[in-house]
Amino acid sequence: MSLREQARAWLAENLTGEFAGARGLGGPGREHEGHELRLAWERHLGKAGWTCLAWPERYGGRAASLEDQVAFHEEYARADAPARVGHIGEGLVGPTILEFGTEEQRARFLPPIQRGEELWCQGYSEPDAGSDLAAVRTRAHLEGGRWVVTGQKVWTSLAHLADWCFVLCRTEPGSQRHRGLSYLLVPMRQPGVEVRPIVQMTGTSEFNEVFFDGAVTAAGDILGEPGDGWRVAMATLGHERGASTLGQQIGFRRELDRVIETARRTGAVSDPVLRDRLVRAWLELEIMRLNALRALRPDPGPEASIGKLYWSEWHRRLGELAQAVQGRAGLVARDGELDDLQRLYLFSRADTIYAGSSEIQRNIIAERTLGLPRQ
Known part of the structure; x- marks a missing residue:
């Protein structure tokens, strides 16, 4: 039996009973759901060996x-299984x-991720260092065998x-841009860490501000050498564009089907302009x-930015199309609910x-993939 067949059978058998209500929960804009x-499902997946498939045994x-x-x-997306809570880890x-x-770090941090016992977040963006990540100001210094971290992250x-955050911060005083940065692994549940939720247009709060005020982590909780954080951080961004994007596209297909169904119900499909936009959305997907599929490889390079730029622009257009086919009804939240x-x-x-603005993705594609001159 192929792994696809095994996964399909396991999901059908296990998305029942206590987990039947987890179907379809979570995802962008809906991370507050269930x-x-x-989390219980994440641990169930881990126990059955369905997390971290690419990792060594x-x-x-x-x-x-x-x-x-x-x-x-x-298969996970087709089963309408819940959005993963451990995907950042x-x-x-x-x-x-x-x-x-x-090897010591791998033994400490990887098993709890695989079992769904420790959740992670990403400490990259700052108020003055979002797309321009090399402008980070959060700093850390060694004191008494520990890193002491001070600064602010956002989004x-x-x-x-x-439970943990991987934090890109400046560890060499006086350093600028890409130099002097380090990649620290910092526990979130400590007195020196404050998390403030950011309320979004959807009314939910899955993004946050994080303030580090003398937060500490062990001297050994650093990936790579001190000052080599930029290289490590870029590797993390490369891993972000992995095989899971194919599952994401199954979710996109489900959303597009819902938009098409709504267009038929409202009669919007008879509008030749909207019908053309629906066909174009299907073709672009x-x-x-x-x-x-063409871009998949174990060590994704800067070409991965093509995929991020494409899907994000497409998905935003789909959202606009979703409003267009609803007409005036799309402007009103019924009983205050979207x-x-x-x-x-x-x-x-x-x-x-x-995850990298479109403007920055275009620069990466131009400079690092096409070899065009830097601005």
Whole structure:
């Protein structure tokens, strides 16, 4: 039996009973939904060996091929399984620890991620260092065998739920831009860490501000050498564009189907301009999948920015299309609650900003993929 068949059978058998109500919960703009149930599901997945498939077996993975990883993520999305609460640990910091961590760090941090016991968040962006990440000001210094961290991060997804944060900070006084940065692993549940939720247009708060005021972490909780944080941080961003994007596209297909169904119900499909936009959205989603398959490789390079730029721009247009096919009804929240298409429109406005803005993605593609002169 192929891994795809195994995954399909396991999901059908296990998304029942106490987990039947987890179907469809969570995701962008909806991370507040059923967190405790989804956390229990994460641990159930880990116990059954369905997390961290690409990792070596000695760390709880299956050393799965890219083809098998894609198969799992697609079957997971088709089963309408809940959005993963451990995806930042599994997809970002976990592979980075595998690449840059010591054996001691791997033994300490990887098993709890695989088992769903420790959740992570990403400490990159700051008020004056979002797209220009090299401008980070959060600083850390060694004192008494510990790193002491002071500064502010913003737009930190799920920081209010996280146990740990990987923090890009400046550890060499007087350093500028890419030099003098380090990549620290910092526990979130300590007196020196304050998390303030940011209320979004959707009324939810999955992004946060994080303030470090003398927060501490052990001297050994650093990936790579002091001052080498930029290289480590860029590797993390490369891992972000992995096989899971194929599962994401199954979710996009479901959203597009809902938009088409709404267009038929409202009669908007008879409008030739809207019908053309619906057909174009379908075609572009097919192109998205083909490009994602073409770009998949174990060590994604700057070409991965093509995928991020494409899907975020497409998804934002889909949100606009969702509002257009609803007509005036899309402007009103019934009983103060947003429906799925309204939430799609509002949250997709952020797609072209978070995880690397479209402007920065275009610069990366131009300079690092096409070899054009730097601005």
